[in-house]
Amino acid sequence: MLDRHPFSNPASRMQRARGEAFVGLVSDAGRMRLTDLRQAGSAKAMLPRVGTLPEVVFLNTSGGLTGGDEMSFALHLGAGGRAVATTQTAERAYRASEGAPPAIMNVHHKVGAGAWLDWLPQETILYEASSLARHTIIDLEEGAGCMLVETVVLGRAAMGETLETLTFSDRREVRRKGKPVLIEPLHLDTARLMRKTPAMIPARAFATLAIVGQGAEDAADRARSALTVEGVTAAVSGFDGKCIVRMMAADGWPLRRQILALMGVLRRDPMPRVWQI
Numbered sequence: 001m002l003d004r005h006p007f008s009n010p011a012s013r014m015q016r017a018r019g020e021a022f023v024g025l026v027s028d029a030g031r032m033r034l035t036d037l038r039q040a041g042s043a044k045a046m047l048p049r050v051g052t053l054p055e056v057v058f059l060n061t062s063g064g065l066t067g068g069d070e071m072s073f074a075l076h077l078g079a080g081g082r083a084v085a086t087t088q089t090a091e092r093a094y095r096a097s098e099g100a101p102p103a104i105m106n107v108h109h110k111v112g113a114g115a116w117l118d119w120l121p122q123e124t125i126l127y128e129a130s131s132l133a134r135h136t137i138i139d140l141e142e143g144a145g146c147m148l149v150e151t152v153v154l155g156r157a158a159m160g161e162t163l164e165t166l167t168f169s170d171r172r173e174v175r176r177k178g179k180p181v182l183i184e185p186l187h188l189d190t191a192r193l194m195r196k197t198p199a200m201i202p203a204r205a206f207a208t209l210a211i212v213g214q215g216a217e218d219a220a221d222r223a224r225s226a227l228t229v230e231g232v233t234a235a236v237s238g239f240d241g242k243c244i245v246r247m248m249a250a251d252g253w254p255l256r257r258q259i260l261a262l263m264g265v266l267r268r269d270p271m272p273r274v275w276q277i
Contacts, residue, residue, distance in 0.1 A: 067100025069103040100131070233249070
């Protein structure tokens with residue numbers, strides 16, 4: 001009996017992307033200072049000098065995620081500091097090979113006492129037959145706060161893409177001193193795609209923006225005043241130190257414009273340069 005050719009089962013030998021990027025920042029005499037920067041594999045972190053607010057830009061150099069890939073981004077912000085973190089471009093989840101485990105994306109930011117972090121990643125685009133499991137955690141210390149946004153696009157409308165097969169698990173948590181104050185779980189799979197609720201048709205893009213911190217509920221009226229982009233359906237709620245905005249649209253473009261309009265009234269700093277239209 002002949003031995004199996006070493007390349008007869010290429011699926012079992014496909015290269016997988018691995019990456020981990022970590023940034024540490026502290027406030028030192030009123031200025032933010034870099035204390036740690038670690039990068040491995042396909043994950044990178046850039047710190048462009050674009051203004052007075054420190055900006056951290058995370059990047060997946062593999063160009064996207066597919067089954068079996070693993071990526072990790074983390075930022076630790078010291079007490080009393082302020083920073084904004086984002087991603088260089090949209091994250092893309094591509095078709096996973098049959099039988100492959102999901103791509104794993106872990107995001108874990110820590111915000112020291114009295115500090116503030118804006119976590120503003122650009123959209124995640126899911127392609128046909130993609131499989132992605134993402135977990136985002138923001139740990140807040142006493143008096144700390146954060147703003148976070150997450151946008152998901154189910155295929156590109158301009159390319160005529162319609163998703164029929166998908167596995168997507170997304171869990172976002174904000175914790176204060178270890179106790180959860182906001183938990184946002186989401187699970188989409190093929191069965192759920194096939195039975196879309198009437199409220200989501202024909203929406204293929206949706207986003208959540210959340211502000212967590214003392215008095216955050218007071219931002220609800222300002223957020224409502226900015227919901228002016230045609231083609232976007234949205235609602236705002238403010239309660240218990242939180243302001244939550246949920247949005248959906250037929251495509252990612254009007255949703256992106258709506259998020260930028262919200263940022264214009266909810267933030268006092270310019271958007272990260274990579275977000276510029």
